[in-house]
Amino acid sequence: MGDEPIIVADTAHGPARIFAAGLATGTALLAIAVFCAVNGYGGLALMVLIAAAIGLGLVYRSMPASVPRLPSFHRTSPTPDRDAFRTGAAALIDAARRRRKVPTLLRLDIDRVRAISGPQGREAHDLALRHVAALLDDELPRSALVARLEGDRFAAVMAFAPGDAARVERIVDRLAVRLVQPIRRDGMEVQASVTFGLARDTGQESLDTLLRQADMALTASAQGTRGQPWFTPEIERALGDRAAFVAALRAGIERGEIVPHFDPQVDLGNGRLVGFEVLARWHHPERGILPAREFLGIAEETGLICDLSLAVMRQAFAAARDWDPSLKLAINLSATQFQDAWLAQKIIKILTETGFPAHRVEVEITERALLADLPLAQSIVASLKNQGIGLALDDFGTGYSSLAHLRALPFDRIKIDRTYVQAMGADAERAAIVQAIVQLGDSLNLPTTAEGVTDADLAERLRMLGCVQAQGTLYGEPMALPDIRRLLAERHLLSRAVVTPGPGLTSPRLAG
Template identity: 55%
Template sequence: MASQKADTEAETRNAGSSDLLIGAFSIAAILMFVGIGSSVLSTSIGYYFEGGAPADRSLVIALLLNVALILFGWRRHAALRDEVKVRAAAEERAYMLASRDPLTGFLNRRSIAEEGASLFVRAGRRHKAMALMVLDLDHFKTINDMHGHAVGDALLRAVAAEIADAMPPAALTARLGGDEFACAFKFDPADPSTVERIAERLVSRMAQPFEAEGLRLHISCSLGIARSDFDCRSIDTLMRSADIAMYAAKKSGRNRFACFDHSMERELQTRNDLENGLRHAIPNHEIVPYFEQQIDLASERLHGFEVLARWEHPQRGTISPEIFIPIAEETGMIGDLSLSIMKQAFSAARDWDPSLSLSVNISPWQLRDAWLAQKIIKVLAETGFPPTRLEVEITESSLFENLALAQSIVGSLKNQGVRIALDDFGTGYSSLAHLRALPFDRIKIDKSFVQSINESADSAAIVNAIARLGESLNLPVTAEGIETAAIAERLRAIGCAKAQGWYYGKPLSVTAARRLLAERRLLRGQSTPRESDVQSSGDVPPRPATSQRLAG
């Protein structure tokens, strides 16, 4: 028993010594972890090895737990440190993506507004002015369509490098989206020519060839300038003004710059008002057909009418198509407008003499619609107007983009008996090719040649050549824009078949056209209208001296 008890006490002392030893290592590790030196570690170990007081077995567990916690804490600390690094890198990348254009490295639209606002304030404090330029590439879409987006992206990077190179120090550069860029910088308002010199340098450089993906590419740019010393009181108004000026430069012919002035803003407001008005005018039939007489030059009889569009605005009166047709084309409303005019004209002319034809113009934008022929045929069916009395006029320029689609549309219309005329002949660069590609029934000479036929030998030669060409191809030739008897006589001598222009009368409203036809007994089943049936005698312009012969 005594021996067993002695053995037990020995084991207890050994266990206590082990616990104390582990505790020593635990304390040493903790001390090392908190920065206590190695001398404390050696002293503690020496104490426990030289017979220090024994400890309870629970100290062993405590020691192990402490060591484990220390190791776990250290590893967790290392993991958290790595996680913080990854998160910081991700946040930095997110910030870059949120503030920078990934393709060019320029600021994006939001960032140029924020940093531009700071630059605007700093410029004012230092008695400087701030210039903001908006630059849009001309014909960039053609590059993308022809060569693909990889080449387009390479071109945008090259353009960005040139823009950055042209800017003064500390300038802000941004890509607003697509092929539109912006740049802002301070300048001395006493020397505003600095801004124009930078703009000239940019426009000149953009017109030079660019190398991208092994290709030699040609573009240009339209650039708008706004300055803070010209009543631009914030970065937002500055950006908007520069954008307005850029569109003015593009409208003026591209490959140039324009400085903002308030007349541009008024013009834009007028255009926006017209666009909004168009959206209501088309379904409400405020845009109505007018009819310009087409005359047989040999017999001087009325042959038909060309259908024109006039906007009878309730406040502004009659608006010329030169004003609203471009807006309708830009906004995509031209298709609805054209079909509305056709429907009104066909309905009005349904009971006119069968010998009278109607000619309608097709916008180049409409020839992009693969269903155009079906839409026209549908209007003809709904109004009961005979397809054989319809002539569709297509301009040469409208055939450039998609000749195959134009051939399909023309073929469908021809199958229904609709005649096709090539309008503004002589102004395109491939007239003969177009005459061979499409089955035209008539050629119309552009009025720019007709109106100068008696003053310009070149115009006379062109008109004569077109007349001879039409004769050889068995295609009647119509001359438009005739304003004097001398021009009419010259065209008759040359051999033009038909003519139209203000010499034969200004375009007529539906009411005035019906009155004219009633006078000439060219309405089926109707007598001459009473004076009360005519809205205004002013609708019918004075007829020329040849009007009696035209009555036939």
Template identity: 50%
Template sequence: MEWDRQRGTEGMTPSETRQRGNRWTLLICVGAILLFIGLGIAVISGVLDHRYFGGAPVERSLVFALLINAVLVYVGWRRHRAVEIEMHGRSAAEERARMLALRDPLTGFLNRRALSEAGAALLGAASRRDQAVALMIVDLDHFKMVNDMHGHDTGDAVLRAVAQAIAGVMPAAALTARFGGDAFACAFVFDARDPSTADHVASRVIAALSQPIEIDDLRIHLTSSIGVARSDFDGAGIDTLLRSADIAMYCAKKSGRGGITWFNRAMEHALIDRNDIENGLRLAIPAGQIVPYFEPQIDLTTGRLCGFEVLARWIHPTQGVIPPDRFIPVAEESGLIAELSLSIMRQAFAAARDWDPTLSLSVNISPTQLRDAWLAQKIIKATVEGGFAPNRLEIEITESALFDNLALAQSIVGSLKNQGVRLALDDFGTGYSSLAHLRALPFDRIKIDKSFVLSLLDNADSAAIVNAIIGLGANLNLPVTAEGVETDTIAERLAALGCAKAQGWNYGKPLSIADTRRMLAARGLLHTGTTDPDLSDLTIRRQVG
């Protein structure tokens, strides 16, 4: 056997070495005690014989030997007890270390490492019995609010109660784990021919965690989202199952929280596509691949072109034009929307600097951007760098953008209004459509969502809503723009109702910078008629990118 320096003796751990040494100490103590008994009997017999029967006195060497032996017995016994106490303490410490290595100290559930090991064994056992393993990821919804409102001690108590509730509804031999935070995992064997068993267990977890949790004088209500994966469909390995269940859990949260979602391959493909989009955006924005397109806006009274709404398009080098509904949500989730929006604005302002000054630009601002206290300064800086007059700019915001921080939004809008920028309330009618929001900010225009405009002629409710919004705008002296106008008939109806402006495919699809310049040049609305549109487009993109 190879000598192991770290283990202290040949093939033995430090614990085994201590146990071996303690056994030798115990043997020496036993031998000393036996010797002490023998010497004691001899000394006592000699003393009694000398005192009562006139025998020879006890030899001093025998008495000294007895005393020395007594000291050795005492010292040895003390040493044995000390070693025993030390071993007990070390064993308890080793047991605690083992528990910490395999268990969550707060709930007593398995940790991720232990679940991986036990889960692999569970998968093997299920496979041998022609059964499947269901793995659930359970995540508490909005648990951060519990910590923020009541403190982390209360949060820990809630997590312990949640763990007890989960353990109480799990089938026998199920594995339960906590991954830290408010994420739990459960794995159990079920009959693959009857997946309703797993559904039933998941439903019991949802029901158990929906019950109020009482901590001291607090009564806390929680909901949970669960993602479920099964070994016979979604992966034979425990790590693959964990990943699949985690993807399903996030889909459950996106679907409204408080529900159960089974994993399917479409979720994985969607996740891969989303990650590809995000990674692509991080390269595309500085490379100038995200470019502005311009949707014409028409004055319904005169029929004159009065401006454009600026839209984003991704001109991908291999995939062609990527529509905004694919990359704008990803940009908002990943925090790239502010960089993307400012890039689009810079390009649009630079492109429109030599357009007819009567033409305005409308630009959408996301709720995320309104959390930036320096947004107004960034927008004004972009207009200055692009040579674009701020009074030709109209910023569009939705009602939902006002909920997070109305005071900050008012400050940003106030700074923009001081520079001559106008403000429009976008998609009015789809949100709360509250008059309080119209009073909260100094809006200059209301925009009707296209969902009402498209069904204006076919749906009496949509017609009533459009009529009411236009009437409200007239009463508040706020002109109204209708989005999604696709036919002359709808345009005529809107004009008859008193709508001021319209935009939509009835007036042309959104155009690139080059196509917009050609159109403006043909109408005499471009003040540099000798500039080649394609060359101008390339120059602008170089300036901003």
């Protein structure tokens, strides 16, 4: 009888809760209940607990007598809260160890809830919470204790025979399959995405340690770095290294180590330099110059991308004040930044403080920035456009490319992703896609810029298709500010041209 269920009611003061509290202290060995109505959880709990009471009472008689009751429950989902969970989980772990079972802790986070149809916001979110709680109750062993810790975070403690990790993994796999299915109820259809983390007891871990280990496994799983979401010492080391890297990045932003480099953009019709895309580089005190791919992903995941981007923007605007007025700067904005309702005001403030003209700025966004909150993105873009700032749709041809996205915002330019451009010579299908994007831009009066142009033949082919601008290694690698100033001085593109001492950087691909 020791593996019979512990099912906790979703009521705050119902008879099932009173019975469960007595059971937890070992004082309830048998209960008989008569009721005239059965709710979805409380009635079920009574029915099952009547059958299991004697065995469970014996198992839990050894629980600490200082646990008088399960203190509180969430109304949104039929699970106990953090305090109730800690009480029950500690007792379950002790009981499992005495029976030579392996306590296992499961952590589940709801990462995102998307309302497909029906009411939005809180109603959709509550439906997802109830659905996750019900699936956990359905899929986990009947002896498991499940709780909603807070917000979108759930936890469960289970006990398994030694060497039975595969059983746990099968449970998680079934949960994952069921949780990706749309949730349909009461006229609503909701899609939820979740992440799992698992930690097993070795006989010495406290509940706090297991929770911490499961959290680390969940974090690693969310980063997509591994298969089954079990905690391992390697995960702890990797996350420690990551934490140190994040701390160094935060300090680097504050110390001004993240600086702009400038990638030339040219007019394919006449070869003239028309501007630069601003790229971030980290002048790391120990590792040298780090490219953006080594830190931008982490910056976005940790929320540092906002401060980083604004810091690079400020440096670039200040540096370009005395450049020829014909030269523009293209600034990348991430999807994370578009969750900041004050983004436009922050950019406008930097333009005002640096004195750089707004009409010489073009912000580049990917379609991903439109997915989370389109109305907010439209509001931010409207504020930027009102100042004269241009808007480009970056990496077109990848991800969620669609005409709907082109119509959602007042774009001024389409940028063709480098993976399509660089494959044009060897892949007829991708060449046709590039041609179609250029034609689409023409029909919508949106000029196109090709990224990743590596040779003159490719540039000529793009020009013949009608592509307006290009950038890539054909026109030079992204350059630091001193190199850019020398180049612009040689081209007489500085308002107060002063050639900085150093080797000439004249590029034969850039017309004078």
